[in-house]
């Protein structure tokens with residue numbers, strides 16, 4: 284390694300820093316200002332409008348409920364799927380490839396896929412009708428069927444977003460040398476004990492990343508909800524979208540954006556504390 | 567308490583035969599090394615004994631009971647892995663206690679056993695630490711302590727010292743020997759390092775290409791290698807192999823004559839480098855010395871005998887120049903004779 288040109292690393296990093304600065308920090312500051320100002324003077328008017336809006340409470344509740352329903356299921360599924368492929372000898376790549384197909388589909392397209400299944404004339408009704416379980420077309424996605432709507436959206440989100448969690452978890456599982464599990468086996472640990480006492484603690488870093496990433500994405504849920512429920516199921520990003528495009532009120536939209544960011548940051552902090560990764564206890 | 571019978575174990579990975587029929591009996595309390603070059607099937611055999619791998623055919627009996635089909639934990643054994651496999655997220659104490667915890671031992675027994683094992687391996691000062699902060703040698707001790715804490719009938723070790731530097735390896739070797747002698751555990755020790763196997767073992771099983779080539783005490787396999795492979799693998803420098811003509815059941819080396827177990831044709835002389843003595847040229851075998859290396863404790867000569875490559879050792883007091891030809895006297899009691907075709911040695915009595 285030569286030390287003669289210490290500026291080289293900085294020069295190489297500079298473009299990405301400039302790029303991020305222009306496209307992330309500047310809009311961020313602008314949005315923050317937009318949210319807490321009114322006609323160029325500091326004001327909490329946008330915040331007040333947001334909080335007193337009819338849809339505000341429900342959109343917060345829906346977003347949290349959806350996150351609470353989707354993220355744990357996805358983590359458990361990803362762990363199960365990851366552990367299953369880890370046991371396979373041949374065909375691992377093929378299975379992983381199939382499982383990650385939803386990743387290649389945009390979230391709006393994913394919403395459309397599930398709309399075609401769950402709408403009145405969709406596949407689900409056809410099948411149920413064909414089996415004689417229902418007599419006529421049943422609506423699943425209206426404001427009169429909130430539970431069905433919620434379940435439909437949750438299933439679509441799980442279908443769409445589990446792969447990314449699984450990829451992170453599979454990467455984490457691959458990092459755990461098989462000797463750890465074998466040693467545990469020799470000393471009498473059952474498969475379940477090996478999983479809980481050896482594997483899980485050793486994939487903490489991956490688990491933490493997956494939880495943070497997936498939770499932040501869950502708070503940003505929009506397109507799937509929009510495709511399936513429209514405004515029947517208000518969520519935070521959906522409200523921001525409405526204030527921006529329908530009401531042309533950028534200030535309130537910015538207030539929503541800031542709220543989402545604060546929630547995401549808070550969730551991240553909670554995970555960093557709760558799923559602590561102690562470098563001293565890693566391989 | 568636990569003798570081990572390995573009965574004609576075969577193992578194939580697809581079309582590749584890793585073990586081609588291995589049989590070995592290990593007595594209770596005995597320390598047996600599986601010694602062989604990398605890829606010869608040592609780890610595979612050990613994993614089959616442990617139950618981490620299934621054999622294609624054959625039987626393993628521990629304490630007279632067949633363990634084929636039993637889970638590793640029901641075989642009454644413990645294992646030390648090559649990379650230690652000490653759990654990084656548990657303290658040293660919990661690592662050593664792991665096997666006992668799995669057996670649902672009460673805290674008093676756990677404490678007693680952990681302290682005993684930790685004492686044997688001198689790791690008491692680290693019991694509260696995490697393995698990450700320990701050196702390779704200390705982790706190695708933790709791995710051994712974890713295995714001994716459950717007081718296993720059988721201890722399996724897979725190249726436990728190979729990740730340590732040379733000095734530490736020597737130190738740990740001596741210590742392992744002391745500790746295991748004290749524990750009296752039947753031990754199978756896998757290594758590719760012949761000095762390790764020689765120093766530690768009651769008996770050595772030399773593994774080559776999926777087969778056991780010879781089983782014997784360190785002195786037996788060193789002095790009377792069953793095959794050319796064993797002679798070449800054990801000893802540093804390895805045994806010299808010199809093909810010589812036989813006339814009338816005799817081999818002539820200068821003024822020395824030896825009766826050999828063949829009538830005519832060729833025979834291979836297996837010659838340990840340190841069994842020769844310096845003599846005037848023409849007395850025994852003459853060696854053309856290409857390089858003479860004074861090693862301090864001895865003088866190592868590399869060159870050729872009868873045009874065939876050879877390495878011999880003379881006392882440090884001798885002086886030999888590069889390019890010189892020296893005469894060597896052979897000790898008839900310390901020669902091995904091998905068939906040039908099969909590479910198998912003739913019985914030592916000949």
Ligand SMILES: Nc1ncnc2c1ncn2[C@@H]1O[C@H](COP(=O)(O)OP(=O)(O)O)[C@@H](O)[C@H]1O
Nearest residue numbers: 579582584602603604605606607608609610611
């Ligand atoms: N799971 C496996 N699949 C295919 N081949 C294997 C497997 N395990 C070991 N082998 C092969 O079996 C042979 C013996 O391996 P191993 O027992 O690990 O050798 P050693 O421990 O003596 O170095 C090697 O050629 C190795 O490549």
Ligand SMILES: [Mg+2]
Nearest residue numbers: 605608609610
């Ligand atoms: Mg090996």
